[in-house]
Structure formats: C-alpha cells, structure tokens
Amino acid sequence: MRILALDLGTSSVRGLVLDTAARPLPGALARRPADVKIGDDGEATLDARAYLGALVECLDELAEANHLDGVDLVVASAQWHSVVPLDPGGAPLGPVLTWLDTRPVVPAGVRGPADADDFHRRTGTWWHRFYWSVRLPWLRDRVGAGQVRFAGLVEYIYGMLLDEGVMSISQASGTGLLDLRTLDWDPEACALAGVRPGELPALASRAWVGRLRDDFARRWPALRAAGWAPPCGDGAASNVGSGCFDSRRAAVTVGTSAAVRLVQRAPAGAELPPLPEELWRYRVDHDHVVTGTAFSGGGNLYAWVRREMRLPEGPELDQALARVPSRGGVPADSRFGGDRPPGLAPAGSGMLAGLGFNTTSVDILAGLMDALCAQVAVGVAAIESTLDESVQVVLGGGAVAASGWWRRAFAVALAPREVRHVRNPEIGAVGAALVAIGRLNGATGLERIVRTDEDESATATRSDRPQYPS
Numbered sequence: 079m080r081i082l083a084l085d086l087g088t089s090s091v092r093g094l095v096l097d098t099a100a101r102p103l104p105g106a107l108a109r110r111p112a113d114v115k116i117g118d119d120g121e122a123t124l125d126a127r128a129y130l131g132a133l134v135e136c137l138d139e140l141a142e143a144n145h146l147d148g149v150d151l152v153v154a155s156a157q158w159h160s161v162v163p164l165d166p167g168g169a170p171l172g173p174v175l176t177w178l179d180t181r182p183v184v185p186a187g188v189r190g191p192a193d194a195d196d197f198h199r200r201t202g203t204w205w206h207r208f209y210w211s212v213r214l215p216w217l218r219d220r221v222g223a224g225q226v227r228f229a230g231l232v233e234y235i236y237g238m239l240l241d242e243g244v245m246s247i248s249q250a251s252g253t254g255l256l257d258l259r260t261l262d263w264d265p266e267a268c269a270l271a272g273v274r275p276g277e278l279p280a281l282a283s284r285a286w287v288g289r290l291r292d293d294f295a296r297r298w299p300a301l302r303a304a305g306w307a308p309p310c311g312d313g314a315a316s317n318v319g320s321g322c323f324d325s326r327r328a329a330v331t332v333g334t335s336a337a338v339r340l341v342q343r344a345p346a347g348a349e350l351p352p353l354p355e356e357l358w359r360y361r362v363d364h365d366h367v368v369t370g371t372a373f374s375g376g377g378n379l380y381a382w383v384r385r386e387m388r389l390p391e392g393p394e395l396d397q398a399l400a401r402v403p404s405r406g407g408v409p410a411d412s413r414f415g416g417d418r419p420p421g422l423a424p425a426g427s428g429m430l431a432g433l434g435f436n437t438t439s440v441d442i443l444a445g446l447m448d449a450l451c452a453q454v455a456v457g458v459a460a461i462e463s464t465l466d467e468s469v470q471v472v473l474g475g476g477a478v479a480a481s482g483w484w485r486r487a488f489a490v491a492l493a494p495r496e497v498r499h500v501r502n503p504e505i506g507a508v509g510a511a512l513v514a515i516g517r518l519n520g521a522t523g524l525e526r527i528v529r530t531d532e533d534e535s536a537t538a539t540r541s542d543r544p545q546y547p548s
C-alpha cells in the first residue's frame with residue numbers, strides 16, 4: 079500500500095508519496111509554487127483555478143514517473159480558514175480569500191454573539207474578520223445577488239476532482255461555524271454568517287471516502303480505485319506529523335505562517351478541555367481537538383528580507399547569522415500581515431527599530447525571527463496554563479527545517495523547556511496520513527525527533543535533511 083499525500087499550502091502545492099508507515103518515499107515529491115496576491119488594502123487571495131492547475135501538474139508529474147502506482151489512499155493537509163464563493167455549478171465567483179486576508183470587517187449595526195465567552199467555548203473562535211461568521215456577509219456583498227454557495231479551497235478542489243464534495247470536520251472547524259462538541263454547524267455562528275441552508279458544504283461523516291471522477295480517473299488510472307480521506311486542517315496535521323498528539327508535547331510549526339498548538343483527545347459529544355481566552359481551538363478529527371495560537375509572520379518574513387534586501391544565501395547566510403547571538407538582531411515587530419485573532423492590528427503593523435549604519439540585512443532577519451520566537455513563548459505559556467506541568471516543545475515546518483539559527487533562537491526563547499525538532503519538513507503530509515490511517519499513537523511513521531542541541535550531528539541521513547535552500 080502507498081499513500082498519496084497532498085499538501086495544499088500557502089506558498090506551494092505539493093504531492094508526495096508515502097509508504098504504509100507514512101514515511102515519504104525518496105524522490106516521490108512534486109511541488110509547484112502558489113502565488114498569493116497581496117494588496118495594500120489587506121488583500122491576500124489565491125486564484126482557485128490556477129491553484130487546482132498547479133495540483134493537477136503535481137499529480138501529472140508523479141504519474142509520469144510511475145510514483146502513483148500502488149497508491150490506494152489519498153490524504154490531504156490543507157490550509158484552514160480559506161473561503162471561495164461558488165456558483166451552483168461549482169465554478170468560482172471570485173478569488174479564494176486566504177487566512178492572510180484582513181479586509182473583511184464586522185458589519186455595522188450587527189450585535190455579535192449573545193454570550194461571547196460561550197461562543198468562544200463552543201466554536202473555539204471569535205466573531206472576527208478571520209472567520210466565516212464575518213467573511214461570508216462581506217463576500218456576499220461583493221458577489222452580488224445571484225445564487226452562491228461557499229467552500230474552502232480544498233472543498234473547491236475536491237469538488238472538481240471527486241464524485242462527491244464534502245467538508246471534513248477538521249476543515250469545518252477552521253471556519254469558526256462548527257460546534258466543536260456536537261460536530262454540527264453552530265446555529266448562532268451560521269446566523270451571524272447569514273448563511274442559508276444549502277450554502278455550506280455537507281459535513282463528511284467519520285466513514286466518508288471519496289473517489290476520483292471518471293475524467294480524472296482516466297488521466298491518472300493508478301488512482302482509479304484509491305479512496306480519498308477527509309482532508310485535515312494543516313495546523314492539526316502538522317502537530318500530528320511532529321509527534322505532538324497528546325498533552326505532553328506542543329508543536330511549534332513555522333511554514334509560511336507560524337503557530338503553536340496542543341492536541342488533546344476529545345471524542346464527539348464529550349466535554350471539551352478548558353480553553354484559555356486568548357487561544358483558538360479547532361478539530362483534528364472526530365476524536366481530537368487542537369488548541370493554540372497562530373501568527374501571520376513565519377517563513378514569509380525570511381522571504382520578504384530575501385526579496386527586498388541583499389540577503390546572503392546558503393552557507394554564506396548561515397555564517398553571517400552565526401555571528402548574531404539569539405536576541406542580538408534588531409528589535410522588531412513581525413506583524414507584517416497584521417494580527418491573527420483575537421488581535422485586531424491591521425496588515426502592515428510590522429516595525430524595525432534601533433537601525434544604525436552597521437545594521438545588515440542579516441541583523442534584520444535575525445530580529446524578525448527573534449520577534450516570532452518571543453510571540454511563540456507567550457503562546458506556549460498560555461497553553462501550559464491549563465496543564466499540570468510544562469510541555470516539551472517540538473519544532474517543525476519548512477522554515478525551521480531550513481534554519482538552524484531559528485531553531486537555536488527558539489530553544490533560547492523557550493528555555494528551560496526541552497525543545498526538540500523534526501527534521502523532515504513534510505510534517506503536514508505525514509500528519510495527514512497518520513490521522514487518516516488512525517495512527518495517533520506515535521508507534522510509527524514519525525521521523526526521528528532530535529534535540530535542538532544535537533541538530534548539527536553527523537547522524538542525519540539524507541532524507542532527514544531539509545529540502546529547501548538555506
């Protein structure tokens with residue numbers, strides 16, 4: 079048995095083939111960049127058709143190299159919170175609003191949830207521009223009077239590729255419209271969203287399995303008989319792929335964006351664990367919740383410095399960074415993309431301070447990376463506030479896989495906690511596979527988790543190493 083894992087990320091779309099234990103098979107990876115359109119007004123959108131096209135190209139590439147042979151399960155780690163308006167035939171009526179889009183505003187004159195604390199406990203979210211309770215009325219105003227339904231990016235894609243389009247419990251929880259205990263749409267959140275029956279995707283049952291539509295099965299015959307599992311929210315998948323699926327370990331993931339989260343068992347219908355007021359909560363699956371805080375600045379900060387300043391690359395960058403101690407970069411505010419909920423700072427809230435004639439692009443990068451470490455440290459403390467003991471922290475994601483300096487800065491910011499690191503940058507894909515095959519017990523499929531102070535040890539195997547340039 080082989081597993082095809084799709085990673086529907088923000089800066090790229092990837093398809094990877096994994097073995098039965100959810101270990102990536104060497105060389106079986108196809109990747110296409112995704113092009114987020116960023117506007118000065120807070121726009122951050124993706125073109126749905128172009129994104130689907132990029133995924134189709136990834137699968138064509140894997141099929142061409144016969145990597146899809148023997149695949150019988152397809153899983154996906156997909157970005158949470160995105161939304162695209164669709165016409166009744168499933169065609170996009172506009173671009174996909176991503177998590178980074180800060181334009182939606184709460185409508186004037188509308189009273190929010192009757193009991194904001196209870197709303198937060200039930201949905202794990204707030205009445206905030208980030209969630210569908212605010213995004214759908216804003217989008218509806220823009221698409222005009224015709225018939226419309228709403229889907230996330232992955233529901234649009236599955237709707238095009240598969241014989242039946244549904245929304246997984248994990249993806250639905252990222253909308254902010256799901257009651258996390260009953261696993262049904264929350265009536266008050268849906269009323270705030272102004273959503274009518276039939277305008278939201280159907281929720282996938284625990285046993286749901288999708289199949290490729292005939293035209294795509296002809297294109298990729300190796301996938302004709304494969305079952306497609308309900309997609310997992312990328313944050314949830316990243317925790318599981320980092321080996322963090324119980325209260326002992328929190329995952330810090332730095333991909334395009336960043337987050338710190340804790341997975342806990344909470345079967346459907348059971349009472350949920352306590353939720354600190356500054357943290358969100360979503361679902362991994364029918365049996366687990368994930369609680370945490372996220373930041374819009376992550377690997378995109380590195381991408382910005384690289385694009386806008388003369389940042390050295392590869393070993394030259396590593397050597398220049400080695401001269402900057404942790405907390406030695408310029409004082410910085412990394413909120414270039416604005417606040418994530420519950421914060422309200424708009425896009426463009428980043429800041430650099432203490433610049434001098436000797437300041438280099440590397441000092442600026444270090445300051446921005448350190449600023450994120452400090453935000454994450456506050457998040458870890460909030461997560462620990464509901465637990466009896468402090469957590470072990472596992473770092474993962476493409477950006478920390480590529481940057482030893484960032485890993486060491488996290489270890490300093492999170493001390494005295496034990497900080498470990500997953501070398502494999504494909505934690506989302508691995509995690510989505512582990513969730514789909516029900517192996518949330520750590521027995522198999524996880525890349526070796528190493529201590530950050532063992533990072534540069536000569537024991538790293540080729541497949542352990544980051545696949546991104548430094």
Ligand SMILES: Nc1ncnc2c1ncn2[C@@H]1O[C@H](COP(=O)(O)OP(=O)(O)OP(=O)(O)O)[C@@H](O)[C@H]1O
Pocket residue numbers: 085086087088089090157312332333334335336376377378379380381475476477478480481484503546547548
């Ligand atoms: N040397 C480096 N130092 C810091 N960040 C880096 C480095 N090299 C790459 N990155 C960043 O890593 C990010 C890519 O990570 P990853 O592939 O996990 O993201 P993604 O899956 O697209 O994002 P997300 O999961 O948030 O949607 C990019 O934002 C890139 O700028």
Ligand SMILES: O=C(O)[C@H](O)[C@@H](O)[C@H](O)[C@H](O)CO
Pocket residue numbers: 087088156157158159177312313314331335336337339370372
């Ligand atoms: O846990 C997380 O990582 C966040 O909650 C998500 O908001 C992701 O950042 C988003 O899906 C973009 O990838």
